[in-house]
Amino acid sequence: MKLKYITVFLFGFLACAGLFSLFGYFSEEITEFSKEIPFGTGLIGLDDVVAPSDRISEDNIIIFDNMVVLEIPNATLSNYADSGSMSPFLDKGANGIRIVPNSEDEIEVGDIVSYRFGKMLVVHRVIEKGVDNKGIYFIVQGDNNLMSDGKIRFEDIEYITVGIIY
Numbered sequence: 288m289k290l291k292y293i294t295v296f297l298f299g300f301l302a303c304a305g306l307f308s309l310f311g312y313f314s315e316e317i318t319e320f321s322k323e324i325p326f327g328t329g330l331i332g333l334d335d336v337v338a339p340s341d342r343i344s345e346d347n348i349i350i351f352d353n354m355v356v357l358e359i360p361n362a363t364l365s366n367y368a369d370s371g372s373m374s375p376f377l378d379k380g381a382n383g384i385r386i387v388p389n390s391e392d393e394i395e396v397g398d399i400v401s402y403r404f405g406k407m408l409v410v411h412r413v414i415e416k417g418v419d420n421k422g423i424y425f426i427v428q429g430d431n432n433l434m435s436d437g438k439i440r441f442e443d444i445e446y447i448t449v450g451i452i453y
Contacts (some may be wrong), residue, residue, distance in 0.1 A: 305324075315321060317414075319450075336397070336412065336430055337397030337412075337414075338397050339397050339398045339412075339448070340397065340398055341398055342359075342386075342449040343357060343359060343449060343450060347359065348409075356439070357384065357450065359384060359386065359449060359450075361386055361387065362384050362385065362449070363384075363385055363386075363446075364383065364385075365383040365384075365401070365410075365446070365448070366381070366383055367379060367381055367383065367384070367387050370429075370442075371431055372411065372429030372431050372432050373399075373410060373429050374412075374430070374431055375431050376399075376430055377380055377410060377448075377451065378400070380453070381452070381453050383399075383410075383445035383448045383450070383451055384450035384451070385401065385447060385448050386449055386451050387445065387446060387447075388441075388444060388447050389442070391423045391441045393414060393447065394416065394447060395413065395416065396413050396414060396415060397412065397413065398412070398448075399411070399447070399448035400412075400413055400425070400427060400444050400446065400447055401445050401446040401448070402439050402443045402444045402445065403443050403451070404436075408445065409427075410448070411427040411428055411436060412427060412428060412429070412430060413426070414427065414428050414435060421440070421443060422440070423440075424438040424440060425441075425444070426439075427439055448449075
């Protein structure tokens with residue numbers, strides 16, 4: 288099944304690169320201030336995914352010749368199991384930078400959260416935020432999952448992922 292996704296991704300990437308090259312998109316000189324352009328992958332639901340909130344400003348990123356310093360109060364590191372539910376965004380070998388949210392207001396649609404499900408810590412994307420008779424809820428889903436995990440509450444959420452280092 289993974290071979291099918293890899294084949295679709297490679298075909299889409301090559302087709303886009305060919306079209307961009309054909310129309311001269313990359314012919315302009317690239318400056319240090321230019322923005323990188325992400326390509327769509329065509330995997331299950333990824334084209335509809337909302338990006339996580341931008342929580343690290345450029346002022347909090349300090350780059351030296353031999354290191355990068357991220358000023359993120361109370362951050363911890365995480366790593367991930369090879370479950371496939373968040374591939375290619377999160378996978379084995381990636382390191383996550385996460386923080387503990389203080390309130391429901393800090394969590395938005397698109398954010399990657401870690402929540403407790405029994406004894407497991409599940410990492411999925413928030414696809415909906417709403418209010419019902421019990422208060423604020425979040426619906427989370429893996430980027431490669433066809434179905435959501437259903438409603439979770441703030442008290443179930445342990446972390447918000449604020450950065451990924453590959």
